[in-house]
Amino acid sequence: MGVEARGSMGQTAKRASSEREAAPAAQRGWFTVERLAVATVVLGYILILIGGVVRIEGAGMGCGDDWPICNGKVIPTFSYLTTIEYLHRVVAGAILLLTSWLVFATWRQARRSDARRWLTVTALVLVLAQALLGAVTVFAELDPRAVTAHLGMAQAYFAIMIVIA
Secondary structure, three states, X not given: OOHHHHOOHHHHHHHHHHHHHHOOHHHOOOOOHHHHHHHHHHHHHHHHHHHHHHHHHOOOOOOOOOOOOEOOEXXXXXXXXXXXXXXXXXXXXXXXXXXXXXXXXXXXXXXXXXXXXXXXXXHHHHHHHHHHHHHHHHHOOOOHHHHXXXXXXXXXXXXXXXXXX
């Protein structure tokens, strides 16, 4: 009989879980929480850069006063400013999806005592708040206070993601 047959199912599951946690990233395959976190940080940095382009080019209203759609459409007719603002929104949507995936993956793989679990939840709350601030920024027609809050929230999200990664 194998070792698994002698122990209880709970002990076998614990041992498998411990072995999975102890295995180096190279042995666990391509996907790891760490790689997902780094990918999210990289995409977050790109989003901040695109946000800077939105501001410098004056593309903040490139999708009109619609949110989350753009000029009344899911896929708008593209002009220069519309393309910049739409790209910003699409990448922000990807960030939201990656952050959600990161929360799920971290809660599934990390130990209960791992602070990353709660940091990922905080990051998800921040990215959701950031999306709402993006909407407020559009509805307020780029009021400087809304723009500043939007940038500040982006920096807070990015900082937490760096800590997670």
